[in-house]
Amino acid sequence: MTESLEAAFITFIRLQQQSIYRLAFSYTKNEQDALDIVQDSIQKGWLALEKLTNTEQMKSWFYTILVRTAIDFLRKHNRVLLIGDEALQQLPEHDTYENLDLQQALQQLPLQLREVIILRYFEDLKIDEVAHILSLPVSTTKSRLYKALKLLKVELEQEEMMHHA
Template sequence: MFGKKRNQLQDREAALIELIQEHKLQLYRIAYSYVKNEQDALDVVQEATYKAIVNQEKLKEEAYMKSWLIRILINCAVDVLRKRENGAQAPEVWVGASANQGMDTEAVMDLREAIQGLDETQKRLIHLKYFEDLKLEEIAGIMEMPLGTVKSQLHRIVKRLRIELKEVEVFE
C-alpha cells in the first residue's frame, strides 16, 4: 500500500518537474509581471517550484496541475510584493510586442493606462488571457472562479476597455 502511494508521488513529481521545465518561460513572465524585477521573478519561480514539489500530495486532480502551479506562483509573487518595504505595488499588465502589433506608441500607452485603471482581479484576468494566452478553463482554475464567471468578467472588461479606448480614439 505504501509502496504504491510512494510510486504515485514519484510519478507525480516527475510530471510536475516536466511541466515546470516545459513552461518555465511562462512562469517567469507571470512572476515578472507582478514583481517587476528579474531577480525577484527568478526567486518567485524558485519558491513556487519548491512549494509545488513539497506540497504535491495536496493536488487533487493531475489534470489541474498547471493551474495549481500558476496559482502557487501568483501567491508567491503577491507574498514578495507584501514584503517590500515601500508597500505592495500592483502588478502592471504590460503591453508586450505581440499585443501592440499595428498600434502606435500613444495607443499602447492609452491601452496600458486603461488596464492600470482595472482592479487587481480584472488585471489578472486580462493578463492570463491575453498576455499568457491561457485557456478559459485554466484561468478559472488559477483564479478559483467558475468558468462562467471568468467568461462574463472578461467580456465585461473587454467591453469597458473598448469604450474607454474609443473615447481616446484607439479603437475605431
C-alpha cells in the first residue's frame, strides 16, 4: 500500500468526520453505537485500502463500508431497520442541519427514505453512487428519493401552513 493512499485516507477521515458520524448516527440514534460503527468502518477501510483503485471514489467507497457496517450492527443487535422519528434530533449541531423545519421533516421519514436523502443531498453524492452504497438498483434509489422528496414537500408545506395560521 502506498504512503500517499494511506495519507489520502487519513485526510479524508479527518475532513469528513462530522458527515461520517452523522450518517452512522442516522442508523443508530445512539452516540456510543454510532462511534463504534465509525471506528469499525475506519478499521475495515484501513484493512481494505489497497482494494481502492481510484482515490476520487474514496467517499463512495468508504460510505459503502459505513452503511454495511451500520446495517450489520443493527442486525446483530436485533434492532429494527425502520428507525424512529427522533433520530436526527440528537445530532450534533452542524450547519448542514440548520433548517429546523427540514430537520423535523426528515425525522418523520423511515430510514430507507431518510438515508437516500442524506446521501444524495447532505453528502452530495450522485444517484448511482447512492445506489451503489445502499446496494440498490438505481431505479429503486430514484423511486425512494422521489417518494422521500414528495413526503418532505408535504411535511414542509404543512409546517408552512401552521406557521402562517
